[in-house]
Amino acid sequence: MEICRRLVEKRTPLRALVRDTSDPARVEALRELGAETVVGDLRDRESLDRACAGVDVVFSTATSIIREGEISAVDGEGQMNLVDAARDAGVTRFVYVSFEELRTGAPLERAKRAVEERLRVSEIRYTILRAGLFHESWLSPATGFDAANGTVNVYGSGEVELSWIALSDVATAAVRSLEQQETENAIVPIAGERLSYRDVVAVFEEVTGRPIAVQQVPAEALEAQRDGASDEREQSFAGLMLGVAAGSPPGDGEAWLRRLGVERPRTVRDVAAQYITP
Numbered sequence: 001m002e003i004c005r006r007l008v009e010k011r012t013p014l015r016a017l018v019r020d021t022s023d024p025a026r027v028e029a030l031r032e033l034g035a036e037t038v039v040g041d042l043r044d045r046e047s048l049d050r051a052c053a054g055v056d057v058v059f060s061t062a063t064s065i066i067r068e069g070e071i072s073a074v075d076g077e078g079q080m081n082l083v084d085a086a087r088d089a090g091v092t093r094f095v096y097v098s099f100e101e102l103r104t105g106a107p108l109e110r111a112k113r114a115v116e117e118r119l120r121v122s123e124i125r126y127t128i129l130r131a132g133l134f135h136e137s138w139l140s141p142a143t144g145f146d147a148a149n150g151t152v153n154v155y156g157s158g159e160v161e162l163s164w165i166a167l168s169d170v171a172t173a174a175v176r177s178l179e180q181q182e183t184e185n186a187i188v189p190i191a192g193e194r195l196s197y198r199d200v201v202a203v204f205e206e207v208t209g210r211p212i213a214v215q216q217v218p219a220e221a222l223e224a225q226r227d228g229a230s231d232e233r234e235q236s237f238a239g240l241m242l243g244v245a246a247g248s249p250p251g252d253g254e255a256w257l258r259r260l261g262v263e264r265p266r267t268v269r270d271v272a273a274q275y276i277t278p
Contacts, residue, residue, distance in 0.1 A: 001029065002171030003059050008033050010175070017051045042078025048085035057093040058086045059174055063108070064233075071232040076111035080118045087122045093184075094119060094126045095174050100163060100189060101130065101249055106239025107232040116187070127183045131170050132163025132191035132253060133244065135271050139200070143241070147204055147275050150212050156219045156245025158198045163191035163248040165257070166266035173260040180260065191253030192265030197244075200268050207272035219245045 007014050014035040018027050030037055040047030042062060052058065060082055064074035079096075086094055096119060098112045119126040139145045144153025173190050177183040195203070201212050219242060226238035257265055 006175040045081050052085045052089035059095045061097045071107045079115040083118045094124045102243025104239035104243035106236040108236035127177045128187045130189045132165040135166050154197045155241045160247030161194045165192045169262045176261040189251040189253035190257045204272045208275045
């Protein structure tokens with residue numbers, strides 16, 4: 001949705017792929033933006049052929065880790081179906097939102113890397129955005145960060161540096177990447193700032209004026225959880241947390257984000273400010 005808003009601001013004709021089970025309110029919001037909506041599914045190649053017909057640029061952000069669906073079928077084969085459909089339709093540019101290399105051993109990361117490789121050999125001009133940890137996911141109760149109730153799970157020691165970024169800034173970077181020649185056929189890291197989990201907790205305590213109880217989750221426990229998981233979703237969540245425990249890879253993600261037009265990225269401090277009691 002955020003990418004769609006930015007494209008509309010640029011008066012770019014817009015087509016959005018939606019599922020027949022998509023939230024009707026979100027579909028209507030896309031139509032109100034002026035988007036043409038096409039019903040399809042990443043697991044249905046024919047629907048992707050219809051969606052890509054006559055399209056110049058594809059932006060892909062879809063993932064099944066939060067919603068229903070098998071990761072290998074959606075994030076893996078499904079996304080590769082989209083790459084193939086885009087290639088066959090003559091799409092000239094493909095912007096794929098991935099995530100940084102955490103080496104988690106998780107199905108989600110394996111799927112992401114497989115799609116990246118399919119793009120590299122597709123002959124489509126591509127941009128792969130490897131984003132840091134999304135505020136919206138990793139500073140939420142879904143991943144054990146429950147600031148509202150003053151409890152936080154910290155994975156590993158909590159002392160290694162991590163890359164953080166807001167979804168809105170990723171959307172801006174994705175659209176602006178079309179204007180930068182150096183992003184063509186490139187893997188581009190993007191991050192708003194780098195802070196350890198302990199730093200993040202300290203920021204929340206300082207901004208809100210409230211203490212936070214920290215539950216430390218050892219890497220060994222995460223390994224056991226990943227290896228004992230019964231499905232891809234559980235394996236991926238445990239694997240991602242294990243990757244977070246090891247820290248983000250070094251890189252120039254902050255510099256890239258600014259080169260892509262995000263001069264003042266949304267920060268962890270900005271997120272913490274939402275929890276200040278009036």
